[in-house]
Amino acid sequence: MIHFENVGLRYGMGPEILKDLTFDIPKKSFQFLTGPSGAGKTTLLRLLFMSLKPTRGLISVFGREMSTIPRTELPMLRRRVGIVFQDFRLLDHLTTYENVALPLRVRGKEESTYRSDVLELLKWVGLGDRINVLPPVLSGGEKQRVAIARALIDQPELLLADEPTGNVDPPMAKRILKLFMELNRFGTAVVIATHDLTLMDQVQARRMILTSGRLDLYE
Numbered sequence: 421m422i423h424f425e426n427v428g429l430r431y432g433m434g435p436e437i438l439k440d441l442t443f444d445i446p447k448k449s450f451q452f453l454t455g456p457s458g459a460g461k462t463t464l465l466r467l468l469f470m471s472l473k474p475t476r477g478l479i480s481v482f483g484r485e486m487s488t489i490p491r492t493e494l495p496m497l498r499r500r501v502g503i504v505f506q507d508f509r510l511l512d513h514l515t516t517y518e519n520v521a522l523p524l525r526v527r528g529k530e531e532s533t534y535r536s537d538v539l540e541l542l543k544w545v546g547l548g549d550r551i552n553v554l555p556p557v558l559s560g561g562e563k564q565r566v567a568i569a570r571a572l573i574d575q576p577e578l579l580l581a582d583e584p585t586g587n588v589d590p591p592m593a594k595r596i597l598k599l600f601m602e603l604n605r606f607g608t609a610v611v612i613a614t615h616d617l618t619l620m621d622q623v624q625a626r627r628m629i630l631t632s633g634r635l636d637l638y639e
């Protein structure tokens with residue numbers, strides 16, 4: 421589904437942050453992306469989300485070579501990807517419910533077809549009593565769970581999550597992991613960037629380890 425071939429990335433004239441990355445993200449696969457702080461995990465997720473272009477090498481996403489994709493087509497391709505940003509990126513003027521429903525609204529779906537799914541997912545992540553609240557009054561962990569629910573609601577082909585359990589307690593982290601695994605069981609490829617060893621030890625999954633910009637894969 422995604423293929424990287426000798427990919428390198430530098431920001432501006434700075435040093436190369438990612439070096440010679442060659443790997444695949446197969447359809448329906450599940451993997452953790454880990455490595456020390458500053459190793460380039462978020463940068464790699466941004467490449468996977470097509471919000472950054474590599475400075476060298478080739479990336480193909482959903483069978484398309486990234487350098488040939490017109491800018492106008494990127495939003496359509498990105499709709500096939502669910503992403504949980506480290507800083508959540510919720511819309512502050514929309515309620516919790518409306519934030520989670522947004523990807524479905526953007527697709528032109530009727531509210532009656534998804535309302536119960538959104539409510540059920542919000543309940544699952546422990547936010548059943550926060551549906552009409554605006555993000556500014558939510559705690560960090562609550563915001564994180566809204567961002568996760570929004571990324572999952574439309575069953576994307578690929579889910580990218582940047583430290584998705586960084587702000588929640590261990591039982592909730594376990595619950596969120598279960599949600600990702602369930603989504604994966606239904607066919608979504610999942611990439612979770614994390615430092616959380618306890619989380620990674622709960623699943624037998626591929627580990628992609630970034631160290632000083634180089635990637636090692638442990639199947």
Ligand SMILES: Nc1ncnc2c1ncn2[C@@H]1O[C@H](COP(=O)(O)OP(=O)(O)OP(=O)(O)O)[C@@H](O)[C@H]1O
Pocket residue numbers: 431434437455456457458459460461462463464
């Ligand atoms: N927009 C940017 N401009 C210049 N340098 C950047 C930019 N974004 C990230 N970097 C640099 O790239 C390197 C990798 O950063 P990145 O955020 O990808 O690492 P990370 O592995 O996700 O770190 P963490 O685990 O702390 O979130 C760091 O040295 C960072 O300072």
